[in-house]
Amino acid sequence: MCAEAMTAVLDVRALRYDLQxxxxxxxxxxxxGAGETLVLLGRSGAGKTTILRLINRxxxxxxxxxxxxxxxxxxxxxxxxxxRIGYVIQEIGLFPHFTVGENVGLLPRLERWPRAxxxxxxxxxxxxxxxxxxxxxxxxxxxxxxxxRQRVGVARALANDPPLLLLDEPFGALDPVTRVELQRxxxxxxxxxxxxxxxxxxxxxxxxxxxxxxxxxxxxxxVFLGTPAEFRASPVPxxxxxxxxxx
Amino acid sequence: MTLLEFYRRHLGExxxxxxxxxxxxxxxxxxxxxVGLPLGVLxxxxxxxxxxxxxxxxxxxxxxxxxxxxxxxxxxGIGAWTAITALVLYALLPIVRNTYAGITGVDPAVREAGRGxxxxxxxxxxxxxxPLAAGVIIAGVRVAVVVSVGVATIAxxxxxxxxxxxIFRGVxxxxxxxxxxxxxxxxxxxxxxxxLLGLVERRLxxxxx
Numbered sequence: 001m002c003a004e005a006m007t008a009v010l011d012v013r014a015l016r017y018d019l020q021x022x023x024x025x026x027x028x029x030x031x032x033g034a035g036e037t038l039v040l041l042g043r044s045g046a047g048k049t050t051i052l053r054l055i056n057r058x059x060x061x062x063x064x065x066x067x068x069x070x071x072x073x074x075x076x077x078x079x080x081x082x083x084r085i086g087y088v089i090q091e092i093g094l095f096p097h098f099t100v101g102e103n104v105g106l107l108p109r110l111e112r113w114p115r116a117x118x119x120x121x122x123x124x125x126x127x128x129x130x131x132x133x134x135x136x137x138x139x140x141x142x143x144x145x146x147x148x149r150q151r152v153g154v155a156r157a158l159a160n161d162p163p164l165l166l167l168d169e170p171f172g173a174l175d176p177v178t179r180v181e182l183q184r185x186x187x188x189x190x191x192x193x194x195x196x197x198x199x200x201x202x203x204x205x206x207x208x209x210x211x212x213x214x215x216x217x218x219x220x221x222x223v224f225l226g227t228p229a230e231f232r233a234s235p236v237p238x239x240x241x242x243x244x245x246x247x
Numbered sequence: 248m249t250l251l252e253f254y255r256r257h258l259g260e261x262x263x264x265x266x267x268x269x270x271x272x273x274x275x276x277x278x279x280x281x282v283g284l285p286l287g288v289l290x291x292x293x294x295x296x297x298x299x300x301x302x303x304x305x306x307x308x309x310x311x312x313x314x315x316x317x318x319x320x321x322x323x324g325i326g327a328w329t330a331i332t333a334l335v336l337y338a339l340l341p342i343v344r345n346t347y348a349g350i351t352g353v354d355p356a357v358r359e360a361g362r363g364x365x366x367x368x369x370x371x372x373x374x375x376x377x378p379l380a381a382g383v384i385i386a387g388v389r390v391a392v393v394v395s396v397g398v399a400t401i402a403x404x405x406x407x408x409x410x411x412x413x414i415f416r417g418v419x420x421x422x423x424x425x426x427x428x429x430x431x432x433x434x435x436x437x438x439x440x441x442x443l444l445g446l447v448e449r450r451l452x453x454x455x456x
Contacts, residue, residue, distance in 0.1 A: 056363055082365030093360025097378050097453035106374075107364055156364070166363075 086157030275334030287346020345387025349380025
């Protein structure tokens with residue numbers, strides 16, 4: 001596939017972010033098209049989460065350009081921008097006082113969808129992530145297992161049918177068996193939905209399994225950007241170290 | 248004269264004082280809520296304002312109640328309004344502090360997820376932070392009300408009425424029955440108010456079932 005030919009859903013150019021004299025993100029550029037999953041791989045503190053939070057403007061970039069669906073993110077109302085970007089974090093952050101259905105249906109509620117349409121959407125989304133709506137819609141988050149909660153988090157992020165999904169180590173806190181199960185399902189889901197996905201992880205196996213491309217970050221810089229096959233063959237020492245750690 | 252006998256003879260007066268007492272507490276608590284809740288939210292949102300605002304409410308709390316009533320007389324004169332002002336000042340601390348503690352106690356991941364999905368600050372506050380903080384906030388209101396019922400007895404000293412009238416009269420005439428006549432209903436009132444707010448808490452506050 002020729003990356004130039006398709007319009008990128010997310011286009012990040014020369015992104016920079018400094019905090020208290022420290023450079024957390026420096027000169028990071030990448031583009032993600034529909035149906036692509038870019039995995040940002042790196043050790044703790046490499047700037048992965050910071051990049052996600054810059055994209056949905058939870059943080060304000062020091063320099064650089066971010067375009068979401070061909071529109072400059074910096075000039076948009078952050079609230080409107082975020083409603084068109086699905087966001088899943090490791091701790092999930094489900095609202096504990098809302099049922100599963102209310103969690104998934106919150107954005108439709110804020111957007112004042114008609115009730116029937118938003119209920120229909122909640123059922124669709126729960127089914128999409130492998131949760132039976134009749135069983136799960138009325139449950140509270142604390143009644144779910146870690147894996148089920150993460151599924152709800154993904155469903156909630158998809159509520160407004162956003163073209164772009166940001167996932168921050170969404171499967172990091174799960175047991176290994178559940179993690180592999182969710183990784184496989186997520187891969188199938190991403191293929192099917194054709195979203196542009198930015199997926200953050202420190203797990204190289206997860207990166208190789210889920211990424212259509214891998215961006216390797218170190219100290220806020222992108223030291224490698226390419227396909228999983230290119231990553232495996234890469235002479236970049238940081239990439240070698242990650243591969244050796246998984247061997 | 249026994250307490251029961253006293254109440255039988257002075258039932259009308261007792262009810263009047265009780266009504267005054269409840270009025271002092273109810274009005275001051277309502278005002279303290281209207282002022283204290285937004286202040287608590289403000290302090291939670293702007294950490295720089297925490298020290299001055301919580302500091303001032305803290306200092307007010309350390310002023311002895313009789314002195315505070317006295318200090319306010321030159322401003323508002325003798326009577327109920329001075330008493331209500333003092334009671335509001337006392338009730339502010341637990342309400343501001345608990346609103347602040349309740350909101351900042353909300354799981355940061357929940358706030359991050361809410362902001363990240365595009366909730367406005369107002370939506371996050373109304374739908375997530377205040378409901379999750381409600382238990383802590385109501386606990387603060389309970390403290391405020393119980394303290395107010397007690398402090399309101401001293402309001403009688405500045406002519407604001409209430410059950411303290413019996414207590415001061417009893418102290419002045421060294422009459423235990425009279426002191427009890429004011430103190431007992433005040434104590435029961437505090438227990439009742441606390442119990443009612445406990446019911447409100449159970450109805451209003453979400454907790455895992």
